[in-house]
Each structure stands twice: as C-alpha cells, then as structure tokens.
Amino acid sequence: MDPRTPWQALTRGDYLRGGWPWRSAGYLASGVLVGLPLLAVLLLLAVFSLVLVGLPPLLLLGVALGGAERRRLRLVDTEPAADPHRTPDEPGLPAWLRLRLREQATWRELAYALLHGCVLWPLELLALAVALGGPLALLATPALLALDGQEVRVLKGPLVTTYPGACAAALCGLLLLPALLYGLGALAGARAALARMLLAPRDAELRRRIGEVTRSRARLVAAFEAERRRIERDLHDGAQQRLVALTMTLGLARLDAPPGPLADRLAQAHDQAGRVLTELRELIHGIHPQVLTDYGLDAALTDAADRSAVPVDTDIELPRLPPPVESAAYFAVCEALANTGRHSGASRVRLTARHTGTLLRMEVRDDGTGGADPSGGTGLTGLADRIAVLDGRLTITSPTGGPTVLRVEIPCRPLCG
Amino acid sequence: MPTPLRIVLAEDSVLLREGLTGLLLRFGHEVVAAVGDAAAMRGAVAEHDPDIVVTDVRMPPGFQDEGLRAAVALRAERPALPVLVLSQYVQRAYAAELLESGDGTGVGYLLKDRIGQVEEFVDALARVAAGGTVVDPEVVRHLLRRHRDPLAALTPREREVLALVAEGHSNGAIARRLVVSEAAVGKHIGNILGKLDLPPAGDTHRRVLAVLAFLRA
Numbered sequence: 001m002d003p004r005t006p007w008q009a010l011t012r013g014d015y016l017r018g019g020w021p022w023r024s025a026g027y028l029a030s031g032v033l034v035g036l037p038l039l040a041v042l043l044l045l046a047v048f049s050l051v052l053v054g055l056p057p058l059l060l061l062g063v064a065l066g067g068a069e070r071r072r073l074r075l076v077d078t079e080p081a082a083d084p085h086r087t088p089d090e091p092g093l094p095a096w097l098r099l100r101l102r103e104q105a106t107w108r109e110l111a112y113a114l115l116h117g118c119v120l121w122p123l124e125l126l127a128l129a130v131a132l133g134g135p136l137a138l139l140a141t142p143a144l145l146a147l148d149g150q151e152v153r154v155l156k157g158p159l160v161t162t163y164p165g166a167c168a169a170a171l172c173g174l175l176l177l178p179a180l181l182y183g184l185g186a187l188a189g190a191r192a193a194l195a196r197m198l199l200a201p202r203d204a205e206l207r208r209r210i211g212e213v214t215r216s217r218a219r220l221v222a223a224f225e226a227e228r229r230r231i232e233r234d235l236h237d238g239a240q241q242r243l244v245a246l247t248m249t250l251g252l253a254r255l256d257a258p259p260g261p262l263a264d265r266l267a268q269a270h271d272q273a274g275r276v277l278t279e280l281r282e283l284i285h286g287i288h289p290q291v292l293t294d295y296g297l298d299a300a301l302t303d304a305a306d307r308s309a310v311p312v313d314t315d316i317e318l319p320r321l322p323p324p325v326e327s328a329a330y331f332a333v334c335e336a337l338a339n340t341g342r343h344s345g346a347s348r349v350r351l352t353a354r355h356t357g358t359l360l361r362m363e364v365r366d367d368g369t370g371g372a373d374p375s376g377g378t379g380l381t382g383l384a385d386r387i388a389v390l391d392g393r394l395t396i397t398s399p400t401g402g403p404t405v406l407r408v409e410i411p412c413r414p415l416c417g
Numbered sequence: 418m419p420t421p422l423r424i425v426l427a428e429d430s431v432l433l434r435e436g437l438t439g440l441l442l443r444f445g446h447e448v449v450a451a452v453g454d455a456a457a458m459r460g461a462v463a464e465h466d467p468d469i470v471v472t473d474v475r476m477p478p479g480f481q482d483e484g485l486r487a488a489v490a491l492r493a494e495r496p497a498l499p500v501l502v503l504s505q506y507v508q509r510a511y512a513a514e515l516l517e518s519g520d521g522t523g524v525g526y527l528l529k530d531r532i533g534q535v536e537e538f539v540d541a542l543a544r545v546a547a548g549g550t551v552v553d554p555e556v557v558r559h560l561l562r563r564h565r566d567p568l569a570a571l572t573p574r575e576r577e578v579l580a581l582v583a584e585g586h587s588n589g590a591i592a593r594r595l596v597v598s599e600a601a602v603g604k605h606i607g608n609i610l611g612k613l614d615l616p617p618a619g620d621t622h623r624r625v626l627a628v629l630a631f632l633r634a
Contacts, residue, residue: 236475236505240529241430244433244529245436247530247532247533248433248436249436251532251534255536274530277530277533281530284505285506290475290481290505290506291510307562
C-alpha cells in the first residue's frame, strides 16, 4: 500500500528515493508563501476592519483560507479532507453568514488562520533554512573557496582556507542532508496533522452529515414512489378511460356497419384497440399495482405468484403493513421471480412471507442451477437500496448448482385493524 | 331483445358515463340515474330502486376502491339487488370480495375492456340481472394459468368447465361450447364440487361456492 502521509512514508526504507521529501519541502515552502501575505492581510484587517465593521471580514478570510488549505493539504496527505461546513437552507449572503457564524468549524478555521499567519509560517521558514539551506551551504564550500581564492566562512562559523578542508565541509553537508530530510518529513507530517485536526470535519459533523444523507435518500425514495403513483393515476384516469370509450364506439359501429370491407376494417380497428388496452393495463400494473394499495402485500404477492412464468408455491400470511414497506417488499419479490424465470432454469419456486413481532420476513427459493450474481443486475441492487432506506436487508445466496435463495427482512409494525 | 332493465350507473369519467348510457339505451335498457361517485350511487339506489347497479371500482373522492366498497355495502343492505362491477384490474381479490358479499348470486365482475365487446357485455349484464354470477373471462384465464392446489386435483376438462361456470354460463351454454351433452356437464360439475369438498347446498349456491374456491385458491 502506498503511504498516505509523510509520517507513514518515514517508516519505510525507500523514503529518500521517493517523492516524499520533496512533497514535504513543497508543503512547507508553499506554507511560507501563503503565510507571508496572510500576515499582511491579518494586520490590515486587525487595524481597519475590526474597528469599522467587526468580525465578518475576518471570518470570511478564515473560511476562504480553510478551503485553500484543505486543498494544499493534499500535497502531503493523499486522503482529501472533507469540507466541514453545511450548505445553507436558503440562498443569499445573510443566510450563509448566519450559518457560518453558528458553526464551530468557522471558528476553528479562524484560529488556524491566526496560528498560521503569526506563528507557523516563520517556523516553517526556519525549518526549511536549516534543513535545506545548511547542507546546501556546506556542499557549496569548495565552489565558494574557488570563487574567493583565499578563505570561506562555513555557515558564518569556522574559517576554511584549504581545499581538503572545503571538501570535508562538503562531505559533512552530504551526510547531513538525508538526516535533515527525515526531520523535514516529520515536521511536514506534524504540520499536516495539525491542519487536518483544525480544518477537517469532526466526528459530530460527519455524523450529522450522514444523518442528512440518510434523510435525503429516504426523501428521494418517497418522491420516486409518489411519482410512480402519479403516473399510474394519470394513465388510469386519462388514456385508459379514453381507450375504453374508443373500443366501445368501435364496438357499436361494428353493430351498425353493413357486412363488407368497411365492417372488416372496423373489426380490425376494434381488435387493435382491444390489444392496446390490454397492453396498457399490464403497463399500468407494472408501474404500480392498485391491488397493493387496495388489498395490501398479501393479495399483491399472491397475484405476482399467479403471473410468474415459473410455477410458485406460496405460503403467505401477512397483515396490512405501512405502504413504503409493502411497496419495497412487493417489487423485490417481483424482481426475484422475474430473475428466476429468466436465468435460473428452475422448475419450481417457493415464496414464503410472514410478519412476526416487528419484522417482515420473505424468502424466494428456487430449485434452479444457482450461480446468480447479485451485483450483475442493477434491478436487485436498486431494490436493496430501497429496502436499506427502510432499515431492512436483502440477501441473496446462490451457490453454483443451486438453490438460489433471496431473503428480505424489513422491520415494521402492522397497521391497526 | 332481452327484458328492459332499469339501471343505476356509477362511473366518474364523464366520457364513459355518457358512452355507457348511450350503449345501454340502444339495447332497450333505461338508465334511471347516471352518477359520478359512490355516495351519489347509494342515494340513487335508494331513490329509484333499480333492477341492477353498474359501477366502476375506482371513484372519487379517494380514487381507490370506493366503488367496490359501496357495491359490497349495497349487497349487505339489499342482498337481492344485482350488482355489476366494472374494473381495470385483473386481480382476483376484487372479484372474490364481491362474490362473498350477499349469497354470491346476481353479481358480476367485468373488466372495462368488456364494454367494447358490446354484445358480450350486454349479455353479461342480463345474466347478472337474472341472478347469475359472472367473472370476467380474462380474470378466469389468469386463474387457469396457476399450478396450485386445490385445483390441482381437477382434470383439465373439469378446469375448463369450472372456468366457464365462473364466467357465468349455464349448463346448457357450457354443453354447447364444449360440444358435449348437458348431462355430461352436470356430471363434471358434480365431480368438481366433490373434489373441492364443498358442503351440500342448493345447486346455485354450490356453483357460487365453486367459483369462490376457484378465486380464492
């Protein structure tokens, strides 16, 4: 596995040969480049804005710097640091400001900005000077001696006048460089850890975000379900009624038409309209079966078993359950039955569905050849997601040679009555 | 031309309501009230005391199965009132619930597609009005595709006969369809009733029970 941070890289033998010393140096050097103007801006804001308009410009600076620093962090940390801020519920700058003011992350970013602008970047500059500047000066001693011709002061210290002395100094530099590069890596690692601590989301912030994602997923599934019902209703109340009226008109016309080519054409049109009506009815049933709404999962599953291409033995005993549960469970079983018909080569399927206590359990077991790949079709994956939204589980076991067993478990309470 | 019937029609789609009224009129029947929701239907029945009620399953205000609910309630109040329910759903649960209301005679469950088969529809209407039990052939076809008990004990010929019984045909009509004698049809029906383990009762009622067993299986 590749190291994620300089610290991890330090523990490996090939640290010096890899890019990590240079990435560490780059991180510290760019920190200096950010730090210097930052200090200037901080001073400017401290003098003017704080007196005139208060905190907002300073907070803005903190938030902006936080974003930039999280990106810069990727130089020495391959795992991106997530944005700890929330998205405002309403558009506009005032809402954004109000939200940022309430967030702990904003204040951590401000603290980071002050820390970096006033303390950290000078330290980084010093570290770079020692770790890179020192050895480079030592290495350059022979060259400097040649330029000067007389004498060279090594690092403002001992005086070197001979070439053997100068070469010894260069040798020292060569030996010192690797050790100092290790130190540089350690420092960059510490610096990155500090940045991550202040700028990355805390556990509570992550948990809150997961909560938001879970809720929004549930909302999506509910919206998807509502949309299906709306489409079903529109087709049922619109196109289907008109088609029934059309077949009725054609049927009456056939009664009146004298035998001949016209009557034959009418008969054809009548048959075609009838077939369209049948197809439309099946289509509507596939979108959202009304029997599920009117009679519940028990009757809908029995109906699905009736329609299956492979004979199904049923053992179903269910009370009425909450609509989202009934819907997710129904479509999971339909998909399983359809897959059995398509792939398994099964001659018989057993469908069991029971509700005990607070758990709905369903099992679809076939006597086919097995070897089904649950990740293959998007159908079942989507259904597993839908069931997961309800805190349920969908599992498939399908060893080669069979049988394929699909189990669905959804925690739920029966509706009263 | 069959005996003219006085009909209460409940259908929320104006297009279909007008169309059906015209169709029934053409065959000599009289639509005494054409209404758009279940409550109005019950009011119209109380007012006009019709020979038969024809109603849609799905109606306002909830657009679920209000029409069927009202039909079942009507049957509980007036067991002798024939009711024909028109539906878009092939599912047998609807038909079974309807047949279980009252004593199962004088009820019909037809798909709306059937309206297009004008003569078939008017014929079914007359049979229901005369106290027959009619289940849409499409629903029956779906049922016959099943491979489950207790119908597994029936021979293919007996299943065929039971399907025709469910569609509401008389023994004579079944005999003509299958090109056998009426006595043979009677014998098949006797066998079916025996195999389905139905309690002894009047012939009409046992036929209804057989159809119900078919729907509920």
